[in-house]
Amino acid sequence: MSIRDWPASERPREKLLERGPEALSDAELLAIFLRTGVSGLSAVDLARQLLNEFGGLRPLLMARRSDFCTHKGLGSAKYAQLQAVLEMARRHLAADMQRGDALSNPGATRQYLQARLRDKTHEVFACLFLDNRHRVIVFEELFRGTIDGASVYPREVVKKALSHNAAAVILAHNHPSGVAEPSHSDRDITRRLKEALALVDIRVLDHFVVGDGEVVSFAERGLI
Numbered sequence: 001m002s003i004r005d006w007p008a009s010e011r012p013r014e015k016l017l018e019r020g021p022e023a024l025s026d027a028e029l030l031a032i033f034l035r036t037g038v039s040g041l042s043a044v045d046l047a048r049q050l051l052n053e054f055g056g057l058r059p060l061l062m063a064r065r066s067d068f069c070t071h072k073g074l075g076s077a078k079y080a081q082l083q084a085v086l087e088m089a090r091r092h093l094a095a096d097m098q099r100g101d102a103l104s105n106p107g108a109t110r111q112y113l114q115a116r117l118r119d120k121t122h123e124v125f126a127c128l129f130l131d132n133r134h135r136v137i138v139f140e141e142l143f144r145g146t147i148d149g150a151s152v153y154p155r156e157v158v159k160k161a162l163s164h165n166a167a168a169v170i171l172a173h174n175h176p177s178g179v180a181e182p183s184h185s186d187r188d189i190t191r192r193l194k195e196a197l198a199l200v201d202i203r204v205l206d207h208f209v210v211g212d213g214e215v216v217s218f219a220e221r222g223l224i
Contacts (some may be wrong), residue, residue: 012024012028012029012031012032012043012044013032015028016028016032026047026051026056026057027044027047027048027051028044028047029057030047030050030051030057030060031043031044031046031047033078033081033082033085034046034047034073034078037073038072038073041073046072046073049072050071050073050074053071054071061082061086062119065079068082089115090112090115090116093108093111093112093115094112094136094139106217109128109170109208110208110215110217112139113126113128113172113208113210113215114210114215116139117172117173117174117210118174118210118211118212120174120176121176122144122145122146122150122176123144123145123146123150123173123174123175123176124141124143124144124145124150124173124174125141125142125143125144125145125150125152125171125172125173126139126140126141126142126171126172126173127139127140127142127157127160127161127169127170127171127172128169128170128172129160129161129164129166129169130166130167130168130169130170130205131165131166131167131168132167132168134167134168134205137164137165137166138164140160142156142157142160143156150173152189152193154189154192154193154195154196154197155196157169157193157196157197158196158197158199158200158202161197161200161202162200162202166202167201167202167203168202168203168204168205169197169202169203169204169205170204170205170206170207170208171190171193171204171206171207171208172207172208172209172210173186173207173208173209173210174209174210174211175209175210175211177211178211178212178213179211179212180209180210180211180212180214180215180216181209181211181216182207182209182216182218182221182223186207186209187223190204190207190218190223190224194224204224205219205224206218206219206224207219207223207224
């Protein structure tokens with residue numbers, strides 16, 4: 001049976017318009033993105049099959065193009081559409097964070113950093129550079145490493161902060177292992193960066209460690 005023949009309350013698009021996107025299952029949301037099914041499968045049936053093949057919604061969203069395009073009902077056009085949707089979501093989070101004082105909106109800052117760093121397969125060290133009212137000037141990924149760690153150079157962080165005329169910074173990096181607990185080396189580099197930046201009157205306000213499902217704040221832990 002085609003989705004068009006379903007009761008209106010069960011059709012994903014109509015259900016979303018009536019009850020909101022949070023009322024839909026992963027398969028129903030994906031079906032709206034797919035728009036159509038394939039021979040013998042409705043869009044919802046195809047969505048369920050794809051979620052089963054990929055192992056869930058997040059692995060599908062994070063799939064490489066070469067893996068994504070080999071599945072029935074998907075291809076380069078769908079991959080491009082999906083990447084555009086994901087980037088719009090990141091920019092939406094960035095806009096929420098940039099509307100005001102980054103410290104007064106820690107939830108938006110957390111969400112943004114998680115969206116940018118959580119799914120990296122290698123360790124990335126980044127900074128949010130802030131003005132004297134703690135508004136975001138720019139987010140930059142500064143160092144990339146292997147899955148075991150990244151080499152972070154305080155001199156380069158200071159140079160970047162000065163080039164942006166930043167008055168403060170928020171540090172962030174991910175743990176590809178998925179465990180957000182700060183390591184001894186995380187604490188050590190935070191101390192070194194805080195000392196280096198203090199020499200040019202730039203404050204380190206926080207350091208976020210991004211894991212798979214958790215983001216740990218040094219400031220909340222009393223580590224900064």
